Amino acid sequence: MNNSPPDRANRPRLELHVPEPPFRPGDKPDFSFVDVPAAGSAPRPGTDAPAAETWPLTETLVRVLDDSGQPVGPWDPRLPAEVKLKILRDMVTVRIFDDRMYRAQRQGKTSFYMKCTGEEAIATAAAAALDREDMCFPTYRQQGLLVARGYPLKTMMCQIYSNAGDPLRGRQLPIMYSDKPHGFFSISGNLGTQYPQAVGWAMASAIKGDSRIAMGWIGEGATAEGDFHSALTFAAVYTAPVVLAVVNNQWAISSWSGIAGAEKATFAARARGYGVAGLRVDGNDALAVYAAVQWAAERARGNHGATLIEFFTYRAEGHSTSDDPTGYRAAGEAQSWPLGDPIERLKQHLVGAGEWDEERHQAMVAECEQEVRRSQKEAEAVGTLPQQGFDEIPSMFEDVYAETPWHLSEQRDEAMGEAREFLGHEPK
Amino acid sequence: MTTRNMIQAINDAHRVMMERDPDVVVFGEDVGYFGGVFRATEGLQKQFGKQRCFDAPISEGGIIATAVGMAAYGLKPVAEIQFADYIYPGYDQIVSEAARIRYRTAHEWTMPMVIRSPYGGGIFGGQTHSQSPEALFTHVAGLKVVIPSTPYDAKGLLIAAIEDPDPVVFFEPKRIYNGPFDGHHDKPVTPWAKHPASEVPDGHYTVPLGKANIVRAGEAVTILAYGTMVHVALAAAEANQVDAEVIDLRTLVPLDLETIVESVKKTGRCLVMQEATRTSGFAAELATLVQERCFYHLEAPVARVTGWDTPYPHAYEWIYFPGPLRTKNALKKVLES
Numbered sequence: 001m002n003n004s005p006p007d008r009a010n011r012p013r014l015e016l017h018v019p020e021p022p023f024r025p026g027d028k029p030d031f032s033f034v035d036v037p038a039a040g041s042a043p044r045p046g047t048d049a050p051a052a053e054t055w056p057l058t059e060t061l062v063r064v065l066d067d068s069g070q071p072v073g074p075w076d077p078r079l080p081a082e083v084k085l086k087i088l089r090d091m092v093t094v095r096i097f098d099d100r101m102y103r104a105q106r107q108g109k110t111s112f113y114m115k116c117t118g119e120e121a122i123a124t125a126a127a128a129a130l131d132r133e134d135m136c137f138p139t140y141r142q143q144g145l146l147v148a149r150g151y152p153l154k155t156m157m158c159q160i161y162s163n164a165g166d167p168l169r170g171r172q173l174p175i176m177y178s179d180k181p182h183g184f185f186s187i188s189g190n191l192g193t194q195y196p197q198a199v200g201w202a203m204a205s206a207i208k209g210d211s212r213i214a215m216g217w218i219g220e221g222a223t224a225e226g227d228f229h230s231a232l233t234f235a236a237v238y239t240a241p242v243v244l245a246v247v248n249n250q251w252a253i254s255s256w257s258g259i260a261g262a263e264k265a266t267f268a269a270r271a272r273g274y275g276v277a278g279l280r281v282d283g284n285d286a287l288a289v290y291a292a293v294q295w296a297a298e299r300a301r302g303n304h305g306a307t308l309i310e311f312f313t314y315r316a317e318g319h320s321t322s323d324d325p326t327g328y329r330a331a332g333e334a335q336s337w338p339l340g341d342p343i344e345r346l347k348q349h350l351v352g353a354g355e356w357d358e359e360r361h362q363a364m365v366a367e368c369e370q371e372v373r374r375s376q377k378e379a380e381a382v383g384t385l386p387q388q389g390f391d392e393i394p395s396m397f398e399d400v401y402a403e404t405p406w407h408l409s410e411q412r413d414e415a416m417g418e419a420r421e422f423l424g425h426e427p428k
Numbered sequence: 429m430t431t432r433n434m435i436q437a438i439n440d441a442h443r444v445m446m447e448r449d450p451d452v453v454v455f456g457e458d459v460g461y462f463g464g465v466f467r468a469t470e471g472l473q474k475q476f477g478k479q480r481c482f483d484a485p486i487s488e489g490g491i492i493a494t495a496v497g498m499a500a501y502g503l504k505p506v507a508e509i510q511f512a513d514y515i516y517p518g519y520d521q522i523v524s525e526a527a528r529i530r531y532r533t534a535h536e537w538t539m540p541m542v543i544r545s546p547y548g549g550g551i552f553g554g555q556t557h558s559q560s561p562e563a564l565f566t567h568v569a570g571l572k573v574v575i576p577s578t579p580y581d582a583k584g585l586l587i588a589a590i591e592d593p594d595p596v597v598f599f600e601p602k603r604i605y606n607g608p609f610d611g612h613h614d615k616p617v618t619p620w621a622k623h624p625a626s627e628v629p630d631g632h633y634t635v636p637l638g639k640a641n642i643v644r645a646g647e648a649v650t651i652l653a654y655g656t657m658v659h660v661a662l663a664a665a666e667a668n669q670v671d672a673e674v675i676d677l678r679t680l681v682p683l684d685l686e687t688i689v690e691s692v693k694k695t696g697r698c699l700v701m702q703e704a705t706r707t708s709g710f711a712a713e714l715a716t717l718v719q720e721r722c723f724y725h726l727e728a729p730v731a732r733v734t735g736w737d738t739p740y741p742h743a744y745e746w747i748y749f750p751g752p753l754r755t756k757n758a759l760k761k762v763l764e765s
C-alpha cells in the first residue's frame with residue numbers, strides 16, 4: 001500500500017493540531033499569560049436579565065476579593081461575618097479531612113482517595129449560597145457540600161473504609177458518597193452522567209410546581225462527554241431551574257485543559273451556543289463563588305432559566321491516590337497559580353475586616369483537626385477495609401432489585417457455602 | 429527474547445506496529461505525553477510524534493466515532509478506552525457503526541480499527557472500575573473480541589488485531605497486567621518475571637485470532653477459560669490434582685470451536701468459566717455450543733463458574749470474584765455426576 005497521500009498542486013499540507021500545556025516537567029511554571037482581571041471589574045446583570053447580557057461575563061472572571069483581601073465591586077455578596085466564618089471553617093475542615101484520608105489510604109486502611117486541595121471554596125461556598133433543600137448532583141471533588149451541610153465526618157469516613165458503618169454497605173468506591181437527606185445525589189464513577197440528571201431533577205421540580213432547584217457539577221475534562229451537551233440542551237429548551245457548574249481545575253488526570261477545548265473557548269462561553277446564561281468565576285475566591293451561585297440560584301428560582309458557571313481554579317494535588325502528577329506537570333505549578341489559595345484569601349479578608357485574627361484562626365484549625373481525628377478514631381473503631389469481615393455477605397445480594405429473585409437467592413446461598421468452606425466455620 | 433509483563437508486552441506491540449505501518453495511530457484519554465494511566469502507551473508519543481500518538485478529550489463516544497472516521501480514511505486507529513466500564517458512551521458507535529459498516533456498504537467501506545480496554549476486577553475498583561462486559565460485544569455481529577491471558581499472547585494477539593481488516597475489541601485483564609493471578613487474594617502475587625509466558629520475543633510476531641491454546645493437557649475434564657480465569661483454572665486444577673485440560677480461548681469471536689469440541693469429546697466433561705456476571709454471559713454461549721456439538725460424548729452436564737449477578741462490590745470483592753474455591757466445587761460437580 002502506498003502510504004503517502006497524493007500531491008495536489010498548490011494546496012497546503014494539512015497538519016493535526018494537538019494542544020500542549022504551557023509547561024512540562026523540568027520547566028519553570030510562569031502563569032503571567034493568564035489574564036486576571038481586576039476584582040470588582042465585572043458588571044452584575046439583574047438575575048432576570050436576558051441570557052445574552054451575561055455572555056460578556058463568560059470571557060472575563062467574576063472576582064470579589066482584591067489582592068489585599070478587600071471585597072470590591074457589584075458582585076460583593078456583603079455577607080455577615082458568621083456566614084464567611086462558616087465557609088472558612090468548612091474549607092479548613094475539608095482540607096484536614098483530605099489530608100487524613102489520603103494518609104489513611106497510604107497506610108492501607110482503604111483502597112483509594114481523592115483530594116480537592118485548592119478547590120475547597122467551590123463546594124463550601126456553593127453550599128452556603130444554596131437553599132438547604134436544593135438538590136446537588138456533584139462529582140467526586142465536592143466533599144465540601146457534605147461537610148458544609150453538616151453530614152457526620154465519621155459517616156463519610158465509614159464510607160471510605162467500606163466498614164459496617166458505611167451507609168452504602170461497601171458497594172461504592174471510597175468518596176462516592178450518597179445521602180438524600182443532605183441533598184447529595186449518589187456519585188457515579190462514570191464521568192458526566194450526573195450533569196443531565198441534575199437538569200432532569202430541576203425539570204421535575206418545575207413540572208410539580210415546586211420551588212426547589214438543582215445544581216450539577218462537572219470537571220472541565222468531562223465537558224467533552226456527550227452528557228454535558230445533553231444537559232445544556234435540555235436546560236435551555238425547558239428553561240430548567242438548574243445551576244450547572246464546570247470546575248476548571250486545569251487538569252484531567254494528565255490531560256491539560258486544552259485537550260478539553262480550553263485553547264479555543266472558555267468553558268463558560270459554551271453557554272452561549274445553547275442560549276443560557278454564563279459566568280466565569282474566580283474559583284479560589286469564596287465570596288465570588290458564593291455571589292455567582294446565589295445569582296444563578298435566584299435566576300433559576302425566578303423561572304429565568306439555567307446558568308452555566310465556570311469556576312476557574314487549580315488542582316493543587318494529584319488526581320487521586322493512584323496518580324503521580326510529577327510525571328506530566330511542572331514542579332511548583334500550584335504555588336505559581338495566580339489566584340492563590342482559597343483558604344488564605346478568605347482568611348486574609350476576614351482578618352483585614354477585623355472579623356478574625358491569627359490567634360482565633362489557629363484555635364479554629366486546632367479544633368477542626370481534633371474533630372477530624374476524633375471522627376477518624378471512631379470510624380476506625382468500626383473497621384477499615386482490610387479488616388472487613390464476612391458477616392454481611394448476604395447483604396451483597398440485596399438491593400440489586402427491590403425483591404430478591406430466585407437466581408440471586410441461589411447465588412447468595414452458594415456464596416455463603418464458599419465462605420463457610422474458606423473460613424472453616426459459619427461466617428460471622 | 430525479553431522478559432516482559434503484560435503491560436510492557438502490549439506497549440511493545442504498539443511500537444512494533446507503529447514502526448512497520450505509518451497508518452497506525454494511537455489515541456485515547458491520557459495516552460499521549462503520559463503514556464496512559466496503566467502506561468500501555470508509554471514512550472510512543474516521544475518516538476512517533478504527536479500526530480500518531482495523542483491525548484483525546486474525555487469522550488468515549490467521540491474517541492470511537494473519530495476512530496471510525498479515521499478507519500474510513502484508511503488509517504488503522506488503535507483507541508484506548510481507559511476502563512472497560514467507560515466504553516458505554518461509545519457503545520452506539522461500536523455496535524451500530526463500526527461493527528456494521530462493512531456489511532451495510534457491501535464491503536465498500538471497512539473498519540480496520542482496534543479498541544483496547546482494561547477489564548475485570550480484583551483491584552478494589554468498585555462497581556465502576558471492575559466490569560467484564562465482553563458478552564455485550566460478542567453479541568454484536570461484525571465485531572471480533574479478543575482477551576489475552578499472558579504477555580506473550582497479549583503482544584501477538586494485539587499485533588494480529590491491528591493487522592486485522594475488521595474492528596476488534598481487545599479487552600486486557602488488568603488484574604494480571606503485572607503478574608498472573610490464581611484467585612488466592614490472601615497470597616502474594618508472583619510477578620510475570622517468574623513465569624515462562626513472560627518471555628516475549630522482540631519484533632514482529634502474531635498469535636492468530638480465532639486460535640485457542642491448550643495451556644494444560646488432561647483427560648478428566650475440559651476447562652474453557654479466558655483472561656484472568658485461565659490462571660484460576662490452572663490453580664484449581666493443580667490444587668485439586670484434577671487431570672484437567674485447560675483451554676485458553678484467547679479469542680471469543682471468532683471462536684476456536686474445533687479445539688473445544690475435540691477436547692470435550694476426549695474428556696467427556698466440561699467446565700466453562702468467566703469473571704463476568706452469570707446471566708447471559710459468554711459462558712452460556714460456550715455451554716450451549718458444547719451441548720450442541722458434544723451431547724453424545726458428555727458424561728455430565730456442563731458446569732459454569734462465574735461472578736454473581738450483582739454489580740461488582742467494593743468491600744466484598746473477594747466474595748464476588750470467581751476464585752479457586754468456586755472452581756473446585758464446580759469441578760467436583762462435573763466430575764462426580
Ligand SMILES: Cc1ncc(C[n+]2csc(CCOP(=O)(O)OP(=O)(O)O)c2C)c(N)n1
Binds near residue numbers: 457
Ligand atoms: C466516562 C468516563 N471516562 C473516563 C473516566 C476515567 N477518569 C476518571 S477521572 C478522569 C479525569 C476527569 O477530569 P475532570 O473532568 O477535569 O475532573 P477533575 O478530576 O479534574 O476534577 C478520567 C479520565 C471515567 N471515570 N469516566
